[in-house]
Amino acid sequence: MANGYRPEIVQRAFVDFIGSRLHPFWSLMTPKLRLIARYTLSDDLIALRFETNRAFRQQTSELMGGWQGGQYLDLRVCIDGVYHQRSYSIVGLDHQPLWWLDDATERHTADQRHTVTIAIKPQGLVSNHLTKQMPLASVVDTSLPLGHFTLEQTSIAAQNTSNDNKPTPLLFIAGGSGITPMLGLINQALSNGHQVTLLHYSRTVSSKLQHxxxxxxxxxxxxxxxxxxxxxxxxxxxxxxxxxxxxLLSLNLPLVDTKIFACGSQALLAGLYKTVNEISVLQNIQLRDNIIVENFGNALTDFDGDGNQLLDNALQTESHTVYLRSRQRQFDSDTTLLVAAENAGIRLAHGCRQGICQLCRCNKVSGVVKNIQTGKVSGDGYESIQTCINIAITDVVLDV
Incomplete structure (x- = not known):
């Protein structure tokens, strides 16, 4: 049996179970984070720095070679005996010192302790708990770094397109807390030699971010x-x-050759697409395919949280009835299915609320819905949909 099956005498899962009882931060297989510091980035943005356990560091290194700018973590947080999962953007890059740490000793300590930092807008049950209530040294389970809002995933990290062999020019457009996934992404782009322009629309002034x-x-x-x-x-x-x-034209960028990274509310993204369409018609060029989007939020209102007007009437929808077959409940919806259910006092499963984590996915029995991220309109029959990013175009029956 030199080359045959060799069963483990002691299962790793059993070791993990015993280890977690001895110390909640120990694990051979489960990535975990331990809260070690909080920092205020702006009036509505808090950074949380975590120490990573060995499982997180080993799996991130072996499977991914470290994380990329623009990625996020799914945290699993226990509040009053109930586990909640939420997604938060990673600030900075792997092994990069935090810019707001002015003390050289603290910088060195942060590097040596293998840390990762996320940025949170303190709103909602989980975010408020993490930023205001969870004690330092608390431990939470986490995913490995996730997401495709990166230079690497878009195949432009090393792409040379201009005649003088310079990397692709990049334009970053953010609204409010949509700046968080860009903090590391911009640093990475600059270190790779890209020409970078940033537009950040916000109602608040942050001296730390300005610095x-x-x-x-x-x-x-x-x-x-x-x-x-x-x-x-x-x-x-x-x-x-x-x-x-x-x-946009006042920036004097070679827009045809520029990749545009955008993160913000539906209103900001609608405004971006409207602007790009106007320039495309004016200059007879195609720019829409140059846009790479990461978005957050799901309310379809006249104004977003940063005071930006909703410019695309296509995001508006009439009210339709949504029927939950298993629960024998119904509600009217003129926004995303998830938000409309919550407005009616009905709790549906959800996670990131951004169309990423898939926790809100359910089966649609009948009716037509529209994906507000892609604009895709569904068929009228049975199919799997996500309630956080779909709106009802007709009356809809869900198998919930």
């Missing part, structure tokens, strides 16, 4: 940033409070 961008601007001549505070006309781009064709 971060100024540091990068001083270090990289090819980095230009515009912080547009929606309540301060002196910061507007081309005199426009919101994203516009005039503002």
């Amino acid at each position: 971060q961008w100024q540091q990068l601007s001083d270090a990289y001549p090819d980095f230009i940033y515009h912080l547009i505070h929606t309540e301060d006309p002196t910061t507007y781009l081309a005199g426009e409070r919101y994203l516009s064709a005039e503002g």
